[in-house]
Amino acid sequence: MSGCGAVVGGVSLDNVDITNQAVIQGVISSGNAPASVGYARLLDRNDEFVAEVPISKQGEFRFFTVAGDWTIVALIPGANSRTPVQATIGKILDVDIAVIK
Amino acid sequence: MSNQSLVDAEWALSHLDDAKVVFIEVDEDTEAYAGNHIKNAIALNWKTDLQDPxxxxxxxKEQFEALLSAKGVSNDDTVVLYGGNNNWFAAYAFWYFKLYGHSDVRLLDGGRKKWELDGRELVSDVPSRAATKYVAKDQDLSIRSFREDVLKAIGTQNLVDVRSPDEYAGRLLAPAHLPQEAARIGGHIPTAANIPWSKAANEDGSFKSIDELKALYEGAGVDLNKDTIAYCRIGERSAHSWFVLHELLGVKNVSNYDGSWTEYGSLVGVPVAVGDEPGTA
Structure with a gap:
C-alpha cells in the first residue's frame, strides 16, 4: 500500500505506465521566473477538489488522471489563477501557468 | 474559529518558545520538514513512525510510548500538530494521539500550507528535546472502526466517503497527484454518502466556519444522531473529516475506518457500489 502523500513537484514519471492514464504537468511562474513557493490544485469538471501538490523550487507540478476537462488552480503567496485544460489517456499535457500578482 | 482542539497562527506564534508546547510536523514525505519547518517543531513520519513495519x-502501545519518549514528548505537554496536504496527515496524527489517549492535542488551522502562503517564518534548525518516559493509554476503539463494523453499518448507520467524487464513483483509483493504480477495483461502500473532505476546507487549507460545516453535513442528509463511520483511501483524509465532526462540531459517535478503500476494495465477497449514487444495502 502506498500512502496518499503529495510529493513536492509531483511524482516522477520513472516506472509509471502512462499508457493507461492522462498526465498533466507544467510550471507555475510569477514575474517571468518560476514560483518557488506555492501549490497546484486540480479541480474536476464540477469544480470539486481532486488533488493538490506543493510545487518544486522550479515551480513544477504533475498530476495523473483520466481523460476529461480539468482546471488547474495555481496558488502562490498573494495571488492565484485558474487554467482549464483537457487531458487525454496516454498523453502528457504540458501546461505553463503565469500568475500575475 | 475558536475551539480547544484548533489553534491559529497567532496562538502558535505566541507559544513557539514554550517548552511545554510541542509543535510536530507530520508528513509522509520527509523532504518538507528537512527543508524547513516551524521554529522548534519536531517531525513525525506518517508511515515509518506510526505504522507497524x-x-x-x-x-x-509500547512502540508509541517508545516513539514519543525518544522524541521528547511528555504526557503533560500540549501537542500541536501541523503538516502538508491540507493537514491530512496532521489530522490523522491528531486522531492517532487521541486513540492513545494524549490529553492535550491540537491542530494548527491550515497547517504548513497556510503558514507558507501567509509568508510566515520557517527555519531549518532542528531542535533537540530531552528523552522522556511517555505512558500511553490503551487504544480508544470508540473512534476507530474495522471492516466488520463497516459491513454492519451498510444501510443502517452513516457511512461517509470523503474521497473526491471521481474516486467515489470508481472513475479514479487514487488521488490525482499519484499514479492511477490498476490492481484494485473502484467504487464505494453501498449506502455511503460522498462528502469530500475538501468541502470542509478553504482554499488555504483552513477549516470553514462552524455554520458552514454544519450546513455541509445537514445538506448532505446525514443524520448525525446515528453512529457515523468516515473512510477514504487509507484513512488520513477521513481523519480530517473525523476531526471536523468530532472536534469542531462536537459529534461524539463518529469513528474513522483506517482500513478504508484500500482494504474494503480488496475484500472478497463484499458488496460494492459504483457510480455517483450511494446504492442500496
Whole structure:
C-alpha cells in the first residue's frame, strides 16, 4: 500500500505506465521566473477538489488522471489563477501557468 | 474559529518558545520538514513512525510510548500538530494521539500550507528535546472502526466517503497527484454518502466556519444522531473529516475506518457500489 502523500513537484514519471492514464504537468511562474513557493490544485469538471501538490523550487507540478476537462488552480503567496485544460489517456499535457500578482 | 482542539497562527506564534508546547510536523514525505519547518517543531513520519513495519496496522502501545519518549514528548505537554496536504496527515496524527489517549492535542488551522502562503517564518534548525518516559493509554476503539463494523453499518448507520467524487464513483483509483493504480477495483461502500473532505476546507487549507460545516453535513442528509463511520483511501483524509465532526462540531459517535478503500476494495465477497449514487444495502 502506498500512502496518499503529495510529493513536492509531483511524482516522477520513472516506472509509471502512462499508457493507461492522462498526465498533466507544467510550471507555475510569477514575474517571468518560476514560483518557488506555492501549490497546484486540480479541480474536476464540477469544480470539486481532486488533488493538490506543493510545487518544486522550479515551480513544477504533475498530476495523473483520466481523460476529461480539468482546471488547474495555481496558488502562490498573494495571488492565484485558474487554467482549464483537457487531458487525454496516454498523453502528457504540458501546461505553463503565469500568475500575475 | 475558536475551539480547544484548533489553534491559529497567532496562538502558535505566541507559544513557539514554550517548552511545554510541542509543535510536530507530520508528513509522509520527509523532504518538507528537512527543508524547513516551524521554529522548534519536531517531525513525525506518517508511515515509518506510526505504522507497524511489517503488518498493516498501527504501532502498538509500547512502540508509541517508545516513539514519543525518544522524541521528547511528555504526557503533560500540549501537542500541536501541523503538516502538508491540507493537514491530512496532521489530522490523522491528531486522531492517532487521541486513540492513545494524549490529553492535550491540537491542530494548527491550515497547517504548513497556510503558514507558507501567509509568508510566515520557517527555519531549518532542528531542535533537540530531552528523552522522556511517555505512558500511553490503551487504544480508544470508540473512534476507530474495522471492516466488520463497516459491513454492519451498510444501510443502517452513516457511512461517509470523503474521497473526491471521481474516486467515489470508481472513475479514479487514487488521488490525482499519484499514479492511477490498476490492481484494485473502484467504487464505494453501498449506502455511503460522498462528502469530500475538501468541502470542509478553504482554499488555504483552513477549516470553514462552524455554520458552514454544519450546513455541509445537514445538506448532505446525514443524520448525525446515528453512529457515523468516515473512510477514504487509507484513512488520513477521513481523519480530517473525523476531526471536523468530532472536534469542531462536537459529534461524539463518529469513528474513522483506517482500513478504508484500500482494504474494503480488496475484500472478497463484499458488496460494492459504483457510480455517483450511494446504492442500496
Amino acid at each position: 511489517i503488518r498493516r496496522d498501527f504501532v502498538n
